[in-house]
Amino acid sequence: MIREYLVYLKNKNPFLLYLWSNNQKQKGIKSLNKISDNEAIVKLYKDYSGKKPNLENPSTFSEKLQWLKLNYHNELTTICADKYEVRSYLEQKGYANLLNEALAVYEDVKELNIANLPEKFIIKATHGSGWNLICTNKKKINWFIWKKIMHIWLTNNIFWPGREWPYKNMKPRLIVEAFLTDKSGQLMDYKFFCFNGKPYFIQANKGRDTLNHAQNFYDLDWNIQPFGKDLKPRPDIEIEPPIQLKEMTKIAEDLSSDFPFVRVDFYEVEEKIIFGEMTFYPKSGLPDFTPSEYDQILGDLLQLPNSNNDE
Structure with a gap:
């Protein structure tokens, strides 16, 4: 409950989110510069669960997702994980009608023109996970701190800490989409x-x-x-x-x-x-199912392909 409350506070306070985002970025840079992909994955997994993943003969859902990070390098995953490029994938599959309206795409925070945007919208980092701003009234947003947060997004990479391969060479951008409610x-x-x-x-x-x-x-x-x-x-x-x-x-x-x-x-x-x-890789593929035995139960559903790690 304490952890949930801290996450709640971080998500509600832009200044705390800025500090947290910068800390995560620095940790990622340190990880990338000091340890290999295999070592980073083992460390992340062990720090979270207290045990090492079996990467040679994975059986649980979380172990298999770590194996996929290291061994399954399908270029289509980079397209589909990218919140801008995935739009072309849906169009090719005949699902253009499912796409939310894209209002703008930026490669630099300096390009962000709030005056040209409607009162309500959503900003997402196309190369991120959970790097979003849901704006219900642009006049009430502290754009000074939020532009700093978005700058961190654009100079950060999910690949660094968890070695999620699709993000490794993904182009950092911001996409602005129409505000949705139900x-x-x-x-x-x-x-x-x-x-x-x-x-x-x-x-x-x-x-x-x-x-x-x-x-x-x-x-x-x-x-x-x-x-x-x-x-x-x-x-x-x-x-x-x-x-x-x-x-x-x-x-x-x-x-x-x-x-x-x-x-x-x-x-x-x-x-x-x-x-x-x-x-x-939901939650970077970490073993967070509760009860924990469902990590194995769902792992039994996942059949791994042959390795195609050609790097």
């Missing part, structure tokens, strides 16, 4: 966990960035599952399925067909499906 008054996202091109589970969050955050997993028929990821399941909190659940499932299967594992995220706005993102 009938919940927030924006529910539905995260489809897809193993070898087949969706199995959906993660749904309610009350994100609050102290009463619920995160539940459901099967494809929307039956709540007895496990969570980082947070314990909350069967006491009802999360309604999206109206377009079956269509989302079908699209997630199609989009994930090229990969051993990927999480495909959607929103639903006025019964319309909006694509969110594709994530290849």
Whole structure:
């Protein structure tokens, strides 16, 4: 509960977010300069869980994701993890209608022209994870500190600390998208966990960035599952399925067909499906399932490809 409260404070206070972001960047640079990819992955995993991952014969979900970082270097993962380039992937697959409106793309914070933007919008680092600003009133944003935060984003790289390969050579940019909301008054996202091109589970969050955050997993028929990821399941909190659940499932299967594992995220706005993102290593693939035995249960669902590490 203390950890959740600290995360809540960091996410609500731009100055604390700036300090945290800069600290994470410096730690990443230090890691990149001092240790190899294998050593960095083992250190990250051990620091989090207290044990080393088995990278020679991985069996759990978290171990297999670490193996994929080191051995599965499919260039398409870089395109799909990039929040700007993935748009072309969806267009090629025939899903241009699922894309949220892009208002602008910047390579430098100095290019950011707030006056030309609407009152509400979303800014995302295209090469990041969780590097977002949800703006509901641009007049109330402290742009001085937020531009400093975004500068850190543009000079940071997710590859450095966790060695998530798709991000290694990704071009840093900021994308501004149209503000979205749904009938919940927030924006529910539905995260489809897809193993070898087949969706199995959906993660749904309610009350994100609050102290009463619920995160539940459901099967494809929307039956709540007895496990969570980082947070314990909350069967006491009802999360309604999206109206377009079956269509989302079908699209997630199609989009994930090229990969051993990927999480495909959607929103639903006025019964319309909006694509969110594709994530290849949720929480950098660390073992955060609760109960912990589900790390093995989900690991059994993931069949690893032959190594194609040609670096």
